[in-house]
Amino acid sequence: MVLALAGCALGGAAQAAEHVNLLLNWTPTADHSPFYYAKAQGLYEKAGIDLTIEVGKGSGVSSQRVGSGGSAFGIADLPTALVARSKGADVVAVMSIYANTAQTFYWLKSYGVNGPKDFPGHKIGNPPGDASRVMWPAFAKAAHIDPNAVSFVNISPQAKLPSLKSHAVDIISDFYNEHDLKVQAFGDDLGFVRWPDIGLNPYGNSLVVNGAYLEKNPKLVEDFVKISQKAFAACVANVDPCLDALLQATSGLEKPTQLNQWERIKSMMADKFTTTKALGWIDPGRMQSDYDLVQTYLGMDKPFDVNTAFTTRFLDESVKMDAAKVKY
Secondary structure: OHHHHHHOOOOOOOOOOEEEEEEEEEEEEHHHHHHHHHHHHHHHHOOOOEEEEOOOOOOOHHHHHHOOOOOOOOEEEHHHHHHHHHHOOOOEEEEEEOOOOOOOEEEEEEHOOHHHHHHOOOOOOOOOOOHHHOOOHHHHOOOOOOOOOOOOEEEOOOHHHHHHHOOOEEEEEEEHHHHHHHHHHHHHHHEEEEEEHOOOOOOOEEEEEEEEHHHHHHHHHHHHHHHHHHHHHHHOOOOOOHHHHHHHHHHOHHHHHHHHHHHHHHHHOOOOOOOOOOOOOHHHHHHHHHHHHHHHHHOOOOOOOOHHHHHOOOOOOOOOOOHHHHHO
């Protein structure tokens, strides 16, 4: 797999390296490890890409930054990116990471919450740019509750668990890949609902690019996408070197925790398209459904053709998600 990754970068070594920024959706965790792995292996560098990976502050922020040209690439929840595009952000999805949404709400049963029907009157803690806050009206309507019946409290990603434990908030939003941390912290008192449980399963985190940058640098974008796609496939096959690269580049993470996260991440990467068409595939039908979801529950400031908001032409169709590696 490493040889295959290197092969897709041939021909770029002789050109001058171009600085490229990748803005994450949040702080680095296992789902970002393929980017760190490919960078540590020198694969972006061989393609003439001098990559900087920047910590993010939410999908709303990354969509806006990429859409304004402040970062060439980013990671963003796809419905959130569609919202940003309707507001004028020039953002295009080029590869799905989560074919299934990771959005989940967590609470403690001892706080009197046993499901979404009990959310009204309670405080939900998350950062302002959190995708679940952007998409909250869609969740509320799908759960048949008043979207204005809750209050939001601004907290950092790192403060979610402490805020829930101290009762500073009653509910938090988080990604399902970090589910094991909640179980360890709260045990049987933990309650949760994944968005697919109430019929909402839009695309989740995806690799996005600035549209003008894409038009100006199609070869670089193709190289970046193919290298990243194959890095994800390599990490599905053997995640150890990928997590090692992540841990070497960041601080405050523990490998056993990240291994648990990666197992859940693989389940969110797999659907009938990523396992048969290509890892990272974005299906036009699902994208239209996501567009309709946003249009119905949030409205579009400026409606647009959803087919202009994504492309799969840079994906290598010989690289597919290995469903046999999925445990959850």
